[in-house]
């Protein structure tokens with residue numbers, strides 16, 4: 084229960100943190116861009132008593148339910164499945180960090196509820212759900228992810244991550260960048276979610292050593308082997324995410340009895356300069372060759388074995404934004420770079 088007392092302080096902390104102007108407000112209150120404490124009763128009412136028809140997802144922390152507040156706002160409520168000290172810590176970190184940050188590409192915290200052993204976190208509802216749903220799961224057959232949307236998701240997630248690494252004090256390392264943690268709003272704008280494993284990095288520290296959290300297939304080698312965590316671990320995971328986004332392949336695939344990582348699959352194609360074969364067949368060849376090449380190069384730089392050779396997220400944002408800029412110029416000049 085010691086943690087409960089701290090929540091009051093976190094409310095204040097959110098007002099001290101840099102607040103991005105892309106989203107209004109911050110700290111406690113009501114309405115968009117602010118968070119508040121919800122009662123369990125309110126959340127029962129919003130989710131039809133956590134009816135199974137309202138359940139929209141399931142993760143390690145618990146189930147996620149769609150709900151609606153009396154003012155009509157749609158919310159997503161994550162409900163802890165079973166109380167434990169570890170779960171309490173995850174809950175606390177998520178609320179602490181999301182309560183501090185505001186950015187157009189970070190999922191907005193609406194608030195939380197802590198009554199007895201119930202722990203619930205309330206977010207804005209993201210109607211297009213997660214990137215994972217579109218790439219590999221329930222919406223994959225709809226092929227809603229055309230090339231432009233993929234590029235927008237890549238740039239948006241990079242901007243959210245760069246904000247955490249470079250514009251918050253102390254810096255924040257997400258530690259669980261993956262497709263199910265990239266949620267999508269109605270315009271397919273990326274919203275980085277799930278801060279339960281995030282870490283605050285003390286001023287001046289190059290890295291910290293911790294127990295390994297995160298998801299297989301996305302883990303940077305130095306982190307998976309030595310537990311050494313720095314911003315560069317997120318950069319590596321982002322490289323894997325980029326490869327997944329352009330190829331539609333999973334970070335780890337089962338081939339008979341063996342497993343192949345996306346890096347092992349993509350590596351030979353990149354070395355041969357065979358970028359076409361890296362593109363998701365669902366795109367039916369509809370992509371900018373120039374953009375594809377540059378995104379693959381960016382992904383390859385991010386997913387390098389040595390952290391010292393990876394770019395910072397700020398550099399990644401610049402590379403992806405330059406790309407958008409340059410490809411617009413190519414189009415304006417009537418370039419034949421567009422395959423179809």
Ligand SMILES: Nc1ncnc2c1ncn2[C@@H]1O[C@H](COP(=O)(O)OP(=O)(O)OP(=O)(O)O)[C@@H](O)[C@H]1O
Nearest residue numbers: 140141142143144147159206207208209212213263
């Ligand atoms: N704010 C939201 N709006 C809409 N759907 C959401 C929202 N939050 C979560 N979901 C849905 O619920 C699913 C589960 O989310 P959750 O964060 O609990 O777990 P996960 O990321 O899939 O897994 P893990 O626990 O391994 O991180 C998501 O993949 C998404 O489909």
